[in-house]
Structure formats: structure tokens, C-alpha cells
Amino acid sequence: MNPSIDELCKDALFQLNLAIWLTQPQAREHSYVYPLFYESGLNIYSIGPLLALPPDIRISIGDKLDCQDGARPDLILESIKASKKYCILECKASSFSSASSNAKQATTLLLLAGPIVFEVLGLGGRGQNLGLLCYLIGSSQMQLMDETFDILSREIRNLKLEPGAHGCFGLTSSQTGIFLEFSETVERHLSLGRPSPVEVIQLEEDSDPRPLYFIPYDPNCMDQQSKEEQEFCRRILFERILSHIISEIGGADMPASLVFTTEGFLNSATFGLYEIWEDNEAKKHLRRIVKDFLMNVASAFDEPLRKCMSYKTQVGWAFNISNKATQAELLKQLMKFKPETLDLSKRIQPSLFDDED
Amino acid sequence: MLGIDIFKEIKSINSREGMIRYLDGYSSERMEELDERKVKRPLVKSYMIEYTGHTGRQRQIQELLFSLGIELKEIEESLFSVFDKRENGKGIGFIEVLTNRYFVFYTLHESKDADKWVKHLVIHSPELDHVWLSGLTFNVLWQRVVQLSKPHRYASILFVHESLYQIDSEAHDDELEDEDENSLLHDEEELTQIVERRASKFKLVDKISVVQEKLSQLQNLYSPLYAISQLRFPSPIGRGGHDFFDNGKVTNRSGNFRDHRSHIIYVQRIYDRLMKMTEEKAWYSNETVAKPGQFQKIIGSPVTIIFGESLSKDTFDYWIKSSFGRLNNRFRLWGNPIILGPKKVHVYGIDRHLWKPIFLELTDKHLMAILPKGTCGNTIHRLICNIQKYIDPSAKAYIGDVEYKEMVEQSSKAVKYEP
Numbered sequence: 001m002n003p004s005i006d007e008l009c010k011d012a013l014f015q016l017n018l019a020i021w022l023t024q025p026q027a028r029e030h031s032y033v034y035p036l037f038y039e040s041g042l043n044i045y046s047i048g049p050l051l052a053l054p055p056d057i058r059i060s061i062g063d064k065l066d067c068q069d070g071a072r073p074d075l076i077l078e079s080i081k082a083s084k085k086y087c088i089l090e091c092k093a094s095s096f097s098s099a100s101s102n103a104k105q106a107t108t109l110l111l112l113a114g115p116i117v118f119e120v121l122g123l124g125g126r127g128q129n130l131g132l133l134c135y136l137i138g139s140s141q142m143q144l145m146d147e148t149f150d151i152l153s154r155e156i157r158n159l160k161l162e163p164g165a166h167g168c169f170g171l172t173s174s175q176t177g178i179f180l181e182f183s184e185t186v187e188r189h190l191s192l193g194r195p196s197p198v199e200v201i202q203l204e205e206d207s208d209p210r211p212l213y214f215i216p217y218d219p220n221c222m223d224q225q226s227k228e229e230q231e232f233c234r235r236i237l238f239e240r241i242l243s244h245i246i247s248e249i250g251g252a253d254m255p256a257s258l259v260f261t262t263e264g265f266l267n268s269a270t271f272g273l274y275e276i277w278e279d280n281e282a283k284k285h286l287r288r289i290v291k292d293f294l295m296n297v298a299s300a301f302d303e304p305l306r307k308c309m310s311y312k313t314q315v316g317w318a319f320n321i322s323n324k325a326t327q328a329e330l331l332k333q334l335m336k337f338k339p340e341t342l343d344l345s346k347r348i349q350p351s352l353f354d355d356e357d
Numbered sequence: 358m359l360g361i362d363i364f365k366e367i368k369s370i371n372s373r374e375g376m377i378r379y380l381d382g383y384s385s386e387r388m389e390e391l392d393e394r395k396v397k398r399p400l401v402k403s404y405m406i407e408y409t410g411h412t413g414r415q416r417q418i419q420e421l422l423f424s425l426g427i428e429l430k431e432i433e434e435s436l437f438s439v440f441d442k443r444e445n446g447k448g449i450g451f452i453e454v455l456t457n458r459y460f461v462f463y464t465l466h467e468s469k470d471a472d473k474w475v476k477h478l479v480i481h482s483p484e485l486d487h488v489w490l491s492g493l494t495f496n497v498l499w500q501r502v503v504q505l506s507k508p509h510r511y512a513s514i515l516f517v518h519e520s521l522y523q524i525d526s527e528a529h530d531d532e533l534e535d536e537d538e539n540s541l542l543h544d545e546e547e548l549t550q551i552v553e554r555r556a557s558k559f560k561l562v563d564k565i566s567v568v569q570e571k572l573s574q575l576q577n578l579y580s581p582l583y584a585i586s587q588l589r590f591p592s593p594i595g596r597g598g599h600d601f602f603d604n605g606k607v608t609n610r611s612g613n614f615r616d617h618r619s620h621i622i623y624v625q626r627i628y629d630r631l632m633k634m635t636e637e638k639a640w641y642s643n644e645t646v647a648k649p650g651q652f653q654k655i656i657g658s659p660v661t662i663i664f665g666e667s668l669s670k671d672t673f674d675y676w677i678k679s680s681f682g683r684l685n686n687r688f689r690l691w692g693n694p695i696i697l698g699p700k701k702v703h704v705y706g707i708d709r710h711l712w713k714p715i716f717l718e719l720t721d722k723h724l725m726a727i728l729p730k731g732t733c734g735n736t737i738h739r740l741i742c743n744i745q746k747y748i749d750p751s752a753k754a755y756i757g758d759v760e761y762k763e764m765v766e767q768s769s770k771a772v773k774y775e776p
Contacts, residue, residue, distance in 0.1 A: 020655060024658065024659055024757070025658050025659075025757030025758040025759075026659060026661060026755070026757065026758055027663060027753075027755035027758060027760075028758060029663070029753075030661065030663045030722070030723060031661075032723070032725065035758075038758075044655060044656075047655065204698060204700075204701065206698050206699055207698025207699070207700070207701045208697035208698055208701065210697065210703075212703055212716050212717075212725065212727055214641075214655060214727070235695065236695070236703075236705060239692070239693055239695070239705040239706075240705045240714075242693075243691075243692065243705055243706055243714050244714065246691065246707050246712070247707055247712050247713055248712075249712075250483065250707070250709070250712030251483050251711070251712035251713070253424070271641070271655055271729075332684070335684060335691050338693055339693065340695075
């Protein structure tokens with residue numbers, strides 16, 4: 001594994017995992033990812049929530065503004081300090097202009113971060129507080145991004161509506177580390193404990209700086225990922241699914257009949273995020289990848305063991321294990337299986353039975 | 358498995374009081390023999406065991422042990438006599454269920470036999486585990502010893518550290534095949550090969566006031582002294598005391614079983630609190646705030662074990678190779694290491710003892726673990742115990758931003774009088 005650090009900073013999945021790590025409590029004297037958000041009293045309020053614009057706002061907008069009825073930002077951070085504040089965080093490779101296709105989502109998020117933020121989060125009434133919309137981008141083009149936000153905010157105000165405050169986190173790298181840059185507005189609004197820039201990961205010679213991934217896969221990020229990062233993420237996904245199977249079989253009382261669904265595997269491997277992803281095509285693609293992986297696992301078994309594992313449409317993957325000796329042998333072979341030996345960039349073609357599981 | 362059929366002696370015991378009186382008398386006899394340096398029969402040994410349900414359903418202890426060939430006969434509520442069906446139903450001791458998570462096994466058999474029997478039981482059931490008392494935990498328990506005992510009483514502390522993965526390069530391959538859990542217990546003459554690596558095992562017996570004054574200074578000077586693996590709680594009503602081992606074994610070297618049992622219950626209560634605190638803080642889960650499929654957030658804290666000194670490249674490589682290159686490894690972990698650098702590895706693996714997932718980042722400077730909800734807290738305690746014993750005795754551990762030592766401190770202070 002040897003990714004370009006600049007490429008990595010632009011990878012939305014790396015950014016998302018980094019943002020999660022920034023909220024994690026860690027040892028004061030030694031933290032691999034400096035927990036800037038945690039130290040500043042920022043918690044994860046929600047991952048990937050679907051937020052809808054209230055009806056009166058949608059009516060006011062009509063077709064006068066290019067925006068969506070709702071949006072699903074990557075993360076919502078909650079300040080647990082005296083006055084509660086919420087930051088809608090969206091990860092993107094780089095800045096974009098107001099004419100870009102990303103502007104539609106940004107306009108929606110600006111509206112959601114406005115005085116309606118408490119209402120859309122179900123926390124209280126309108127006008128109680130303002131949110132902050134922050135884009136985490138993989139470059140230092142924060143000024144360009146702010147210009148886009150200013151244009152989109154003006155368009156919102158022209159309709160007598162109110163956008164939320166906005167700002168950016170920029171990820172940059174040097175020879176020694178990965179830095180998080182942010183404006184004074186962001187620092188003030190979120191009461192960040194340190195001024196920009198903050199070194200969030202120290203680089204070690206010849207070492208890949210990626211932390212452990214909480215979320216190893218997100219179909220929405222795939223298009224923006226480098227081939228290396230896609231393979232890396234697919235490897236983690238497979239390792240997690242394999243460990244899930246081993247865990248379940250290893251802990252089962254014999255004889256056992258265990259049934260796993262592809263969705264179940266994916267939820268366990270993504271801390272439950274799979275089920276909230278909306279892109280059905282992407283989810284279908286992901287299920288295909290997992291099915292292919294499991295076929296590879298099954299084909300690696302010695303002949304007598306193959307009959308223990310079967311796939312049944314509408315049911316899922318069934319393991320029928322008759323006794324402890326079979327369990328032990330199955331575990332032995334599963335533990336010898338190496339996802340790294342698979343073609344991790346393999347394109348999986350749709351099959352006739354895609355929709356059956 | 359065991360030479361003596363204690364069943365003959367204990368078969369008439371039909372109450373808790375009867376058991377305690379019998380073991381009290383037995384302990385008193387052994388104490389007299391210890392004084393005369395002629396111990397005719399083994400000392401009373403107790404083993405604190407944790408038991409959990411793998412899939413949320415906790416089996417009754419009788420059912421659980423029956424599947425392992427052990428039969429329990431109820432003497433009284435939560436007290437059983439133990440018979441090994443694999444040994445023609447031979448009686449081997451008593452089990453007292455302390456809580457719905459811990460039981461203690463009392464036996465009169467020789468250490469070597471009883472240790473083997475308990476180890477076999479634990480290895481063959483993911484629902485059972487030792488109670489793991491790490492050096493960090495013992496350091497806090499030592500303060501309780503100081504608090505509970507008169508300064509002129511004698512403390513007995515055993516320090517064991519073996520830098521198992523620090524090896525000379527020639528011995529490297531042999532070590533992989535030859536790893537022996539009791540290697541420190543061999544006489545030096547038995548070793549056929551000289552392996553150069555740090556290994557410390559020594560016992561300190563001195564007045565409590567002397568040890569209290571010097572211990573932390575000595576630990577600062579020589580880090581293996583952080584790796585306490587055995588600690589004696591002196592008996593308050595006589596000579597000797599209760600030797601607690603890092604795997605939850607407790608040997609009664611006093612003439613009183615009631616006091617022995619009280620000390621076990623006291624330490625188990627500390628451990629139980631520590632376990633709950635670590636699990637509450639460390640477990641990662643995806644919590645649904647509103648209704649399923651809506652607001653999700655990840656809660657939990659990473660576990661970080663920071664080494665006092667960075668590991669050398671050879672040591673790091675050997676540790677990874679030994680832990681993930683073979684199925685029977687000391688850390689009882691499984692996973693396919695994802696190499697991220699010469700001294701950095703990620704593993705999305707399994708705690709092979711409990712068959713629960715664990716995600717690990719291992720570097721020359723730290724071990725970081727993410728434990729999905731449901732992974733038993735014992736995984737953390739076993740990890741810390743093994744790191745101190747075999748990698749770095751001066752390692753510090755954190756659950757999130759709270760030092761593990763502080764959590765043990767809080768747990769031990771929280772154990773108060775309960776009527």
C-alpha cells in the first residue's frame with residue numbers, strides 16, 4: 001500500500017474516517033489522529049442522516065432555486081458546550097464553482113444549516129439557533145469554496161430565505177504531516193481548541209498514514225476514489241466480512257445451522273450504514289461484489305466442506321455444520337483464506353438473480 | 358486427570374457452611390504443615406472464571422459445563438460440587454457462582470493438575486475466560502494491600518516479564534515453533550538453546566512499609582517491575598495470605614478459608630466494576646437515535662496501549678509474524694495483517710478465544726483496538742496483561758482518553774460495604 005498523500009487527502013472516504021477519528025477520545029500523550037473535534041467538545045450527532053426541507057421552504061423555493069427537496073450530508077457534529085451548535089459536514093475531493101453539479105446539494109445544505117436546523121434535526125423550533133455548513137475538502141482551496149458559498153447564499157437570500165453560516169476544512173500535507181486548515185469563522189463558530197492549521201496526522205517514513213477505517217466502503221465515494229484506494233477499501237470490506245463469518249461460526253454451539261444475508265454482512269462491515277445508503281444501484285453493485293467474494297470463499301474449501309455452505313435465493317448464505325470436528329475444519333480453512341490474493345479491482349457483472357437477495 | 362480422588366472426602370458435604378468448614382479445617386492443617394515445611398497435601402486453590410453468552414443468551418452454568426464433560430451437582434443455591442465425566446465422574450472440587458458473570462472454582466488438587474484442568478476448560482469454551490489481572494491492575498491492588506495491612510506485615514510480589522518477541526535473529530525461526538507458555542518456569546538447565554532476550558522473574562518479599570517506600574522508585578529504574586504477575590493479600594487474622602495470580606488463580610497460603618473467600622469476592626467485585634466501565638466506554642456501536650434507518654451515530658472509544666519504548670523492527674516483525682502467522686498464538690488473535698509500512702499493520706480480525714471481532718492498529722509505538730459492541734471486555738484485560746508480560750512491562754493503557762490505571766483505581770475505590 002503506497003498511496004499518494006495528496007490523493008488520499010482528496011478521498012472522501014478517507015476524509016470521512018478522518019473526521020470520525022477527530023471526534024474520538026484518545027490518550028492525551030499519544031494520539032495517532034489528533035482529536036481536535038473531541039477536544040473542542042464536538043461529538044458525532046449523526047452519520048449520513050437524511051434531512052428534508054420543510055414544506056413552506058420548498059413552496060417558497062418553487063423552481064426559483066436549483067436545489068433538492070432534501071439531502072444526506074456525511075456527518076453532523078454536535079457541540080456539547082453550553083450553547084448547542086450543529087455542524088453539517090460534507091466531504092468532497094476539492095472546491096467547486098456555483099455552476100458545478102455539486103452546487104445543488106450545497107444550496108440544499110446551506111438552507112438546512114440555516115434557522116431551520118433545529119427543526120429539521122427534530123430538536124426544537126425554528127430560529128432557535130443557526131447551524132454551520134462545512135465542507136471538508138482535500139486541498140487548500142478554501143477561498144474558492146467560500147466564494148461559491150457566498151454566491152449560493154446570496155441566491156438564497158434573494159428569495160427572502162436564510163442560509164446557515166458556512167466554512168471549510170481543508171486537508172493539506174507536508175513532508176511531516178497532514179494538516180487541517182480552517183478559517184477564523186469556523187474556528188469561532190465551533191470553538192475549536194487550536195488555531196489553524198492543525199497537524200492531525202504525523203507522517204512516518206515509508207508508512208501509509210491511513211487510520212483504522214470505521215467505514216470501509218461507501219458507494220457514493222467510489223467514483224472519486226483512486227484505483228489504489230478502491231482496492232484498499234474492498235480489501236477491508238472483505239476482511240471484515242470474513243471476520244464476521246468466523247466470529248459467528250466460532251461461537252456457535254454444535255450442531256448449527258447459520259444463515260447470513262448479504263445485507264447482514266454489509267451492515268456488520270459498515271457499522272450499519274449500508275442500510276441507510278439510498279443509491280440502490282450502488283447497493284446492488286456492492287451486493288454483487290460480496291456474493292462474488294463469498295463464492296470465492298466457498299470454492300476455496302476442500303471438497304467435503306463445500307457442502308456445508310450454500311446459497312439460497314430469498315434466504316441467504318447457509319452454513320450447516322454437523323459437529324465440532326467440521327466446525328474446527330471449517331474455521332481452519334476460513335482462517336487460511338486471504339482476501340488479498342483476490343483480484344480486488346475485478347469488475348463484477350450483473351447477473352440474472354441480482355434482485356433475489 | 359487428577360491423582361487424588363477428593364470426592365471421598367467431600368461427598369458428604371451438603372451445604373455451603375459444610376464446604377466452608379471443611380475447607381477452613383483443611384487450610385488450617387496445611388498452614389501447620391507449611392510452618393513445619395512439610396506440606397503433605399496440596400493447598401486450597403481457587404480460580405476466578407468469567408462466563409458469558411456468545412449470542413446474548415447466557416447458558417446456565419450446569420448446561421455450559423455439561424457440554425464440556427463436567428457435571429455439577431447442586432449443593433445449595435449457587436454452590437455445586439464438580440465431577441469430571443471424562444475421569445469416570447471423579448469429584449474435583451466446588452464451584453460457587455458469585456454473580457451471573459463470574460464463578461469461582463475451589464479445588465484441593467496439585468497446582469500443575471488444577472492449572473491444566475482450568476486452562477483446558479477455558480481453551481475449549483468461548484463462553485469461559487480467566488479473570489485477567491494485569492500488572493497495571495496489580496499496581497492498584499497493591500495500594501489496597503497497603504491500605505488493608507499493617508506496615509510490618511510481609512508483602513510478597515512476583516514480577517514476570519519476558520520480552521518474547523525480542524530475539525536474536527538466529528533463534529527467530531526456532532522460536533516460532535517452540536513457543537511455550539511456561540518457558541519462564543523451566544529450570545535454566547533444561548534449556549537446550551541459549552536465546553538472548555530480556556526475561557525477568559523474581560519474587561520480592563519484604564515488609565509492606567519498605568516495599569511501599571521503594572516500589573515506584575524501583576519501577577522507574579527497571580521497567581519489568583511494572584509487570585506484577587502475582588500479589589499476596591496478607592491475611593488479617595494470621596500469618597500468610599492469599600496469592601492472586603494474573604490469570605485469576607488464587608492460592609490460599611493462610612490458615613483460613615473464610616478470609617480467602619472474602620478476598621476473592623472483594624477482588625471479583627473490583628474486576629466486575631472495571632469490566633463494566635471498560636465495556637461501557639470501549640464498545641463501539643452504531644446507535645440509532647430516532648427510528649431504525651434514520652439518525653445513526655457511532656459511539657465508543659478506542660483502546661490504546663502505548664509502549665514505553667518503541668519496538669525494534671525485528672521485535673515488531675516477530676510479534677506480527679508470531680501473532681498472525683500461526684493459529685496458536687499467545688495473544689489468541691486471528692487476522693490477515695494489512696501492511697501499511699515497515700512498522701505499521703492493520704488487522705480487522707477476531708479474538709479467537711471469545712470469537713468476537715476486534716480491529717487493531719499495531720505499530721512500533723502503540724497498539725490501538727476498536728471493539729465492536731458485544732466483544733467481551735476481557736479481551737482488553739487479556740491484551741493489556743499479555744502486552745505487559747511479553748512486550749513492554751511499562752506500557753500504559755487508555756480507554757479513550759481515560760487511563761486504564763485510573764479506571765482500576767476508580768473501580769477499587771467504588772467497592773464499598775454492602776450489607
